[in-house]
Amino acid sequence: MSTPADRTYNPTAIESEWQANWERDGTNSFTLDELRAAERPFYNLMMFPYPSAEGLHVGNIYAFTGADVHGRFKRMQGHDVFEPIGFDAFGIHSENFALKAGVHPMDLIPANVANFTRQLRRMGGMFDWSHTVDTTAPEYYRWTQWLFLQFFKHGLAERKEAPVNWCPSDMTVLANEQVVVGACERCGTPVEQRFIRQWFLKITEYAGRLLDNLSEIDWSDTTRKAQRAWIRRSRGAEIRFPVAAEGTERAEAGDRTMIPVFTTRPDTVFGATYMVLAPEHPLVDAVTSDDRREDVNAYRARTRAMDLVARQKIEKHKTGVFTGGYCMNPATRRPIPVWIADYVLMGYGTGAIMAVPGHDERDFDFATGYGLPIVRVVAAEGEDADTPLDIAYEYPQGRLVNSGRYDGRSPEDAQRAIVEDLAADGLAESQENFRLHDWCISRQRYWGPPIPIIHCDDCGPVAVPEEDLPVVLPRVEDFRPDESGISPLARVRDWHEVPCPSCGRDATRETDVSDTFLDSAWYFLRYPSTDFGDRPFDPGITRRWLPVDAYIGGNEHAVLHLLYARFVAMALHDMGWLGFEEPFTQFRAHGLIIREGAKMSKSKGNVIVPDPIIERYGADTFRLYLMFLGPFMAGGDYQDKGISGPHGFLHRLWESVVPRQGELGEGPPDPGLEPKLHRTIQRVTEQIAGLRYNTAIAAMMEYLNAARTGGRTPVRSEVEPLVRLVAPFAPHMAEELWRRLGNRESIFEGANWPAFDPARAAELEVRVAVQVNGKVRGTVSAPKGADREAVTALARGEPNVARHLDGMDIRRVIHVPDRLLNFVVARAAVGSL
């Protein structure tokens, strides 16, 4: 016999009980056999969090709840839903926090992970805790290192020199985000540029495929567009400019050194009146004349002193210096001066440009500033070869002028012809270029997986043999970088001094660690295979479970994580490790939670701490509220008082299923309510599938309101379907009510999603709006499907409608069945002039 206390909704008690039940019964986890045997596998992935010391952020809970609702929904529809979660715990963020707090990351991270785990269980996610991942565990990063070695062995990892931001005071490399207006964000010291040999993964070799595949995958449009813009393909040509002999302006094609440039406008080559090299360009020394050397070196030093962010982002007029050298314009066959300027970037194209000031805004500015010649080579409608240029004319429309035998041709036409003709002399070829850069994975830091390479004077960089993996990150108490300017691990001599695996002589380990994004580029491959200690991912399991069916995450990862993960999968596919090249069949970007007009952040002081809210209202209410705030893919505005709405709804639902006194009534649904019930099932089903959770919840509220109007007590057959519908949002309460309705198994075991019956959803009577000249003048109740004549008759009987028709000629009657009737009228001609 139940007591009154049993009959009140007590979220805290219910939630901890059900969380314990799920754990005990393995409701949400798969054994290895179950993974192997799953008949309708559905891999539901969410972006694993970085376990910060602050604990789970509302933004995390929002994202995970949205993904979890979808996963639970799929499960109730009969899929075998695998929903893992893990921790992305390496990286500069933890390391900086550890430095500031004076804790070692190896102590900090486990504590944070424990706290996150507690919070994640508490929010009621359907996580498979038997397949979790922690990127800092040697048994995980062993395979991150393995992954790097596969790239190395296939020639997709190479070591080259690259600029980094360097803080001379903190003696450390900074990420671009850590540089604020040219200074270190922590100490304010001006940042300088250093060149360091680093490891790169050759993602650019995949640029074309990464771009082309985008049109094939079911991803949020915003994300695909962001990736397209990031990769960005430019079609054009490489043109080679022969360098003039030292001290002369003469150059012959053929045996001289060539400077290649990339251009999207080969049609303007006759207008190239000078050339500009990036200050770091390897040929600068060779072209510089002795009398210019001092100025050139001074300019290069100044560029180097500037951090990478400032150089690219701060608006300023363009600067540069003349090298004293010349090269030959292969089209005009005349010498042009070679300059260096920091507006040309070493990282794009060839690091050198042919400057066409007449038809490029940047070159125009530079030429104007330094008095360099500006020549028009394209004339628009109404212009000719001599029309002066007061700004650069950048459009490829018009005809060529001052371009020798190409005069009069359209730019498009000339492009083809010029490239072809120059190509005949070996001076040009068509080329496409990508904005995407190779992926630098070296970090001169401590908190990451050591890159598994051993440097040997005789053999060069040698892979650590796979059987020696993992290369364990040693515990180092002082992990702050020092004046040596290289990685903290470089100080741990007994760690990095090892024999060469190839020749056995003294050698040294690579002391850089790899980028966190490498850890997260493959974690989804690991989850289903965590049962295997001897392989990164099991072929059978992977074949069954991958690619990921649904991935939900923030759009802040649109270009880095999501691009790297695609690249890694594509490369593994080519190496024969995977049978697919796109890892995420579907990706949806969720929106952001806003509070008090801004994204929640510590500095804004508008952060909501989840624990107290869950204590007061329960996780079910919190989940429901977060999903009710706005469209999941658009985000929402967190209003503190708003939570009482969803909370009240859950209360009323509880009391409808567990009445304070008496028993829940039996019998069929009320005939007046039944169509609404079936329409609600339909709407909720469609809207959850489309991730429009806010309207799904509104539909459920509307239905419950209708079932309870006038203090009416609903019967079992009216509320039981609602318990099923609400289950993805409020899983604990749904379990409890499901049990109290007499079921012995979890509501999530078995396909318990309600079916809707279109026949029963149909209304017999509908309200039809009646308009006169497009203005609503009343409504009439009509049998569903009533024809124009019937509705017109009813409408004319409506007093207010009749009043507006009085004295009018009806010109037309527009009828939209079951919705609207519109009389188009004009004043009767009786008294007209």
Place this chain on the structure above:
RNA sequence: GCCGAGGUGGCGGAACCGGUAGACGCGAAGGUCUCAAAAACCUUUGCCCUUGCGGGCGUGAGGGUUCGAGUCCCUCCCUCGGCACCA
């Protein structure tokens, strides 16, 4: 500057394919219960005029198409997000 998303009551947000704008919720006002308060429940709630019936106005601004426009077209304004010397 370029690309993307968006502008609807006091607030968050609904609105199928062009067909009753404001669902659902918050807040507010009035009421029931209570010694009182909280909670709960009921009623009202876009703005203006009207005792009521009803009428006028209304989806960032202006124009257009249409019987009918939040929705489609043109011009403009504003907000947010991303990219930013990419040759």
